[in-house]
Amino acid sequence: MASIKDVAAEAGVSVATVSRALNGHPSVSEDARRRVSAAVERLGYRPNAVARSLRTDQTRTLGLVISDVMNPYFTELARSVEEEARALGYSVIIGNADERPDLQDHHVTTLLDRRIDGLLVSPTDGGSPGMLGAARAGTPMVFVDRWIPGVDVPVVRSDGRDAVRDLVAHLYALGHRRLAIIAGPAATTTGRERVDAFREALGAYGLDLPDAYIGQGDFQADSGRRVTEGFLDLAEPPEAVFAADNLMALGALDALRARGLRVPDDIALAAFDDIPWFVHTDPPVTAVAQPTRELGRAAVRALVDRIEGRPGESVTLPARLVVRRSCGEPVSPEPPQSPSPVRRSTP
Amino acid sequence: MASIKDVAAEAGVSVATVSRALNGHPSVSEDARRRVSAAVERLGYRPNAVARSLRTDQTRTLGLVISDVMNPYFTELARSVEEEARALGYSVIIGNADERPDLQDHHVTTLLDRRIDGLLVSPTDGGSPGMLGAARAGTPMVFVDRWIPGVDVPVVRSDGRDAVRDLVAHLYALGHRRLAIIAGPAATTTGRERVDAFREALGAYGLDLPDAYIGQGDFQADSGRRVTEGFLDLAEPPEAVFAADNLMALGALDALRARGLRVPDDIALAAFDDIPWFVHTDPPVTAVAQPTRELGRAAVRALVDRIEGRPGESVTLPARLVVRRSCGEPVSPEPPQSPSPVRRSTP
């Protein structure tokens, strides 16, 4: 592979001039510029990004450590992150943690060793030593989707509280009273928040959320299956099940089908995170949709701000309820705008 | 960030000794080794992978340029690639080409600039200049899923011919005679092969595949929708539609639903590439399943073989038909093993 020296020799100038010509430095004569371009062309020269990174101490690369790539929500997030990063002149290296803290740590370490310019993380747990160390050491960092309380890092996420309230209103209107939730891991913020939002919304209707109706899942399909089976074995099974992510909803659907139960006639189902396939499941699944694309873009912008010395702010975007048929036939033809009886201030 | 010099100073030895100690070189005294470890520990030192790569001319990184990450098939492929690579001590940088040749080229170039050790590609088109150049220049490279004829690079893929024959047999047994296909881009091998396999299987039943029953798609949901609408507008619409990938099947499902058609009663549907969601669509979709995980692993092994100087062989794995309800009720309780009347030699 041709190096800058070869180009210099070919163009009959010094490496310094080649470098300057290539980087658009002003003080290079038109003549030199042309000869360099010609030499580059002839040799098929491409600058070695590794050498450049070593010298400049920047890789123009972002690390993205994601909880689970197989989850369509995160796939879409990853995609929008890459898009926005590319638009800003950065590459992205994705690490898939598979909801495993040890893998998450492995990726964080590897990315840091590669001297990425900044790190985007949706933490699997309360924070591995490697990650906390990086945050403390001042590596530009932004949490996306999930975050770790007490760590001073901008957070880009979506707030599902209103949408969950809309969902409970929707379920209530359809006559459901015994509502259960398949929760995510308590170690994650999204795991806890969604349960809290659900309980709070229930409270507004005078319903409570007994422990038996809180199933502990791990954001994977299998756990959705297992928890749902537990619900069905209860003396008084729930009338509606809310899965805290789309994969667990898939598992729940599996379990219900295995028992020969019909949705929504025998039991209602809703999910957090909307995905294209929910339109085509049997029945189409009512879900809380996050503005995934915007989340990814906002996260990248916040991170690049940090990298380039600007503040880099936290962003919270609202989620919204998408009503389909899995909780019962929609009551009215128009989508419920905000049917909750307990209004929040909405200026 | 602490460098090897800091470690050397802290341990009271030279940088050469630190390097040797860290890389398990034999001729380092037990004493020096201990002092280096202690210094590393105290400083929280991590070797700079960028500097190491520059010197050793290897990054221990693989590039994966994928046609479309949002396609669950490719997501799973990417995941298994990363897993196997990690097991072999490599990292993976994924580039999403989004079925766009220009983006594919962008990623290939970027990855090459970063001096990745090897490249895994599922080409979007007939081969962009950058990619062909890399192949010619001797960059270790392996094609996965799709390939480019005439380029001397190992190919890891799955052969759907038998499975497509099984599918046609299945459709025939259910009484369908007018069979159409939503094809992938003719520029891709998988796009062409699946049509060829389909036509060949049809031939075995004395059926032919008129041009009107070959819809030109691009492996994206929208094209599946569009092509399906075209089929339905025909004077004699097909009785069964075979989508050459899962996303186009999703689009087809959309279009059918929009027209108020029932699957499989009004029209049958099948897809290439099986995904978890097909179990839960309405109706569950009959599909040709590729051994995706094995494909990813085999591809990485072939590539690493090349990188490390071993031959690196092409691999072709068989796909298999998974019958569900979207083509009609399965005729027999047992899965069709190979119901095709035209037997191939199967020793």
Place this chain on the structure above:
DNA sequence: ATCCTCCGTGTAATCGATTCCACGAGGAGG
């Protein structure tokens, strides 16, 4: 004519690792 600026260019230091080569100490063998 002299001095000062500015412009274009080249030389060389630098980034953080790996690794070739040389060197001194110590042990074995003659």
Place this chain on the structure above:
DNA sequence: CCTCCTCGTGGAATCGATTACACGGAGGAT
């Protein structure tokens, strides 16, 4: 006691870029 190895170690070159600094020449001001 001398020579020859072996072992552990350090000095310095090297990878391919960027960039501070120096320098020569041209042109303008005095």
